[in-house]
Amino acid sequence: MGDSKRHRILMVSDFFYPNFGGVENHIYLLSQCLLKLGHKVVVMTHAYGNRSGVRYMTGGLKVYYVPWKPFLLQNTLPTFYGTLPIIRTILIREQISLVHGHQAFSTLCHEALMHARTMGYKVVFTDHSLYGFADVGSIHMNKVLQFTLADVSQAICVSHTSKENTVLRSGLPPEKVYVIPNAVDTAMFKPAAERPSGNEITIVVISRLVYRKGADLLVEVIPEVCRMYPNVRFIVGGDGPKRVRLEEMREKHSLQDRVEMLGAVPHAQVRSVLISGHIFLNSSLTEAFCIAILEAASCGLLTVSTRVGGVPEVLPDDMIVLAEPDPTDMVQAIKKAISILPMIDPQDMHNRMKKLYDWHDVAKRTEIVYDRALKCSNQSLLERLSRYLACGAWAGKLFCLVMIIDFLLWRLLQLWKPAEDIEVVPDIVLSLDEDRGMSQDFQAFNEDHSLR
């Protein structure tokens, strides 16, 4: 622990294990690394099916599965004040010093941050996605984000493009936004001992087959590449609404023996699929930060990707070939990738990735953000209300009203259920086994996955 303070962090999001995805992975791995640094981390999310109540995960990570059922796309029903009692209880019981919310799309995160600010806790927010400005959904989302970020202590974005996007959407001053990218578990994603031999080149695609991830681009690109290079085959992993189109494309061009469709690939098997290929193809139409590319690079694959969002910042130029989201350009990029493939050494790429991305580094940088956040001054309700008023002519007054009611409800709750009555959890320090390496932890994560 040294001379830096020990923080007590509450991570809040709708998206956590047993759901799988970028945000879920990020929260889990960041929490594990923060626990290693000696801080206390508690995660709060909503109940998943029967999984409700308190659970403990590897390393003593305590997870509160609050019994609120999700109503739309894994989001809890937004009730504004319904979550205030449970959040207050958790914050007092665990003696939290800082609340860290994840993902702008999560209603639980917004509510938790709002209540935490009312009760005077410091708040950090991490944004994981890019959003537009023009359609109705985005306009609404941006207004909600403006409300939450009007009074946040610090904010974190996963790439520089994401920082520009967040600053424009929420009106935050850029100095308050930190750029801390995701990382990859290089111990789990090791390249194969021997590269797949033979003169066949295998291109791997693993993504959800939806419009946003560019499945339509794949439908145009795959037949063209198969026509130009008779020794290229494709492995497509993942499922989604666009799978039908890919199957149709396969039938139409008679590519059954050259395009293999694996269906949904469980997270534990992603590595084995990746190491069977030489090139990784990513065709997303929008991406704040693409972790799939990192996993592929860690396994020693050369990446071909569309130049969208934060993707150009993710890998050095010699590990990735970028293309415009246009079929002809992507075919050219694949051609270039095939030509530079003999010069790629997977083990060398893996070793470089170990130096470029590390979850411990991410945790240390996040710790710096927490230290800064805790140094922010405490403000009374009236001072904070002036920040909300700046959000807009009508919206500002509405937000102020919402916060005032929240404040009054909090005071009422303090009278009704005084803080002294809430039992405080004693500090249990698990003896950290020095010999346990990181890889064992992450293997434990995978076991957690399979023990659903």
Add this chain to the structure above:
Amino acid sequence: MDNCIAENPSPTRAKWRKVAYGGMQPGFDDNHTDECFLEGMVMNANVVKRDMLKVMQDAISISQYLCIVVLVGLVWTYTLRSTLDESSLLYLDVSLLGSGFLVLLLTEEMLSLNLLLHYLVNVFFFTTGLFVLAPIYQTLTRSISSDTIWAVTVSLVILHLFLHDYSGSTVTAPGALKNPTLTSSISLNASVVASVFIASRLPSRLQVFAIMLFSLQVFLFAPLVTYCIKKYSFRLHLCFSFSLMAMTLAFVYTLHRLLFVLLLGLLVFVTVVCPYWLIRMQEYKFEINGPWDEAKLCFDITD
């Protein structure tokens, strides 16, 4: 290619780069905001600069169609009051049909004899069908009270005006490229239903047939005729619109003073006030584009 270079204040400090790999950049905090921040942002790239006169000319189409609908309403009112009898209605129908065809002949460049014959045959079938079905329309709403009929008709006409496609025509000449949109189909259906409701209030079968023929002629073919006129010559379009507006205002004046004032106010609002308002609001337009936008596919997805 996205390497943003910062100025070197001191020789030992490395340049800041817009990259996510490599951990914290030495000498820079994670919240360092470089000069190239928001460099890729493009504002108001697709905004059309509008000219007041052009917008007013476009608004004329809207007021012209408004007058056509008002004229139809007038004919309905006169028929329901028995001011217009069947024979005058039938003359009106035939003359409208004739003038419509004349306009089409004069303005359409590629109208062959075959196509004309095709149109005539369709019109003949249409008219016969209406004549045969007239008894059904007559007894359709006998059990519904008149107030309901007036209320529903007015709301349907308002719906029709709101959702109408003013830029083109829902019923297009064969070989047209654009398919009608959902809202234009809804508006057309609303107008047809309104005509049926009005027709069902009339006493004699011939009146029902005549009024249905008139309403459907106008609602189905008037947009096509006005579109042809506009395509042929803009000045002809303006003359036609102004004369139509004058005629409508004169007729409404003889009917009811208050309605005349309302109609005049509405026409002035649509033709003058709305274009001015639109151009004033354009200053507030703030469209943001940048590298964070979702990429648009340049090809059509054919399922």
